[in-house]
Amino acid sequence: MPEVLVDGLETVWQHLRVVRPTALGREWHVAKVVQPERMRTGPAALAVAWRMPVQHSWPCAPRGMEGFIERAAQALWKKFGPLDPQAVLMGPLDSGSRDPFFKGLASNLRGRTLQLFGARPAADAESQDPEKPTLYCMVGPTGLFAGMISPREANGFYPGGTKFIRQEGEETISRAGAKIAEALHWLRLYRPALRSASHWLELGASPGGMTSELLRRKYRVIAVDRAPLDPRLRGTPGLRFYLQDTRTWNAPSGTALDAILCDMNGPAEESLQAVLRQLPVLKKGGLVIFTVKTAGVFSVADSAVLIERLHHLVQAVGLGQVAVTHLTYNRREFTAVWEKV
Ligand SMILES: C[S@@+](CC[C@H](N)C(=O)[O-])C[C@H]1O[C@@H](n2cnc3c(N)ncnc32)[C@H](O)[C@@H]1O
The missing domain is CATH 3.40.50.150 (Vaccinia Virus protein VP39)
Structure with a gap:
């Protein structure tokens, strides 16, 4: 959920009937939503920038953990390989962080996971079919969270929703x-x-x-x-x-x-x-x-x-x-x- 809407969080939780969400990072929360359709209408839908069903999670501290990438990739392959996702995309939980560690980890994990999955019909975020399920996986200091959903249902093509768009530069006329x-x-x-x-x-x-x-x-x-x-x-x-x-x-x-x-x-x-x-x-x-x-x-x-x-x-x-x-x-x-x- 966007940080700029953070004062609306309570309304969102009420609308989703969520009692105790867990904050995973600045803009990330994991919550048990009993009626997921409530994420599509009203205040909750407006405030949820990107959504992913957590079908696999590994709460852990990946930094410095021996063998994290291999274990994570094998678990993803075992669970999602038979479901044949159109793409495998990974991103850091805190995309705004200056610490490059998790961005690098996501990229390396994706590399190893794709070796197991083999080439996917969509080689990258831009070539996805908006309606076909993709395996998304987010990694951060709180662990690994993954699930399959189509870009349209998730509300964005990239893990975390959006691609980076430059706001500055000589040719930029306004934000x-x-x-x-x-x-x-x-x-x-x-x-x-x-x-x-x-x-x-x-x-x-x-x-x-x-x-x-x-x-x-x-x-x-x-x-x-x-x-x-x-x-x-x-x-x-x-x-x-x-x-x-x-x-x-x-x-x-x-x-x-x-x-x-x-x-x-x-x-x-x-x-x-x-x-x-x-x-x-x-x-x-x-x-x-x-x-x-x-x-x-x-x-x-x-x-x-x-x-x-x-x-x-x-x-x-x-x-x-x-x-x-x-x-x-x-x-x-x-x-x-x-x-x-
Ligand atoms: C947020 S700015 C737009 C920024 C612009 N979209 C850009 O990309 O640079 C809002 C603009 O709406 C214009 N505006 C507001 N009411 C207007 C009106 N009734 N007639 C003409 N322009 C109006 C203002 O002059 C202002 O330039």
Whole structure:
């Protein structure tokens, strides 16, 4: 569970009917969940960034333990070999740690385990089928935890959920760029990536971190904001910018969009209204990617109520829910995706 939502943990445990969870690391907990379907709806689903059934655990202190890798690999092979996972992926329990030990251990353990399993249909996280079960294994100072689940059910392709996305660098225009990069990657759990030259509208695009990520993927972008874009974006092929208020801006005639992106600040319902104004120019099957800002909403439970309200609003105008989550690069905000049905 994301550290930034930690004050909502109690609500999550209540919702999951979990009495005594065990903390495994900063963002990891192991809990006996009697009704796992409760992890899919409401506050719990929102706060659970990535989930894995613990079908095999070895509570131990791997650092300095003689023969850890061999024993762990043999146990994984014995238990999961007959289940034929599409991929074998391993990661450190505390991915943010500066200590490289467990990252190295995970990598070495994966190497030895794959020798036993043989080549898998998906050689790495990126080539997985989102719907087929993968063997995930997490290692850390508290031991080894493993289980099989599909990337979609787990809510991410990587052990721990997300891939590392660089936030800094000369070409980075704003932190928001990492958010859309992560959102597009996460969305592959549900549908293939949009083809290049797809037509996007970004509402509230300034200074342009997200827009620059879309342009980098060779998408065409109409960007609207009452504040200017970063001058580095000037003249980028595929970009049209309107220095205007989204509440009064109208798409040029003939516009047909594949996707609308909205990362506007301000009350979520107001931002959503600006998106809904543009629905007539969104193609059937087109996507809406919407950052749900939660200023003034103080708990995960209240965020869930807000998101439920937004779902009702969009449903009434012909949008269906694809998914909603808290991404690693989100702060106290969520990413919702809908599609025009
Ligand atoms: C969080 S920033 C967006 C960051 C941007 N997505 C990026 O990638 O750099 C929110 C933006 O929403 C814009 N905004 C909020 N309300 C607006 C409105 N009614 N019309 C136009 N822009 C608006 C603000 O000017 C601000 O630039």
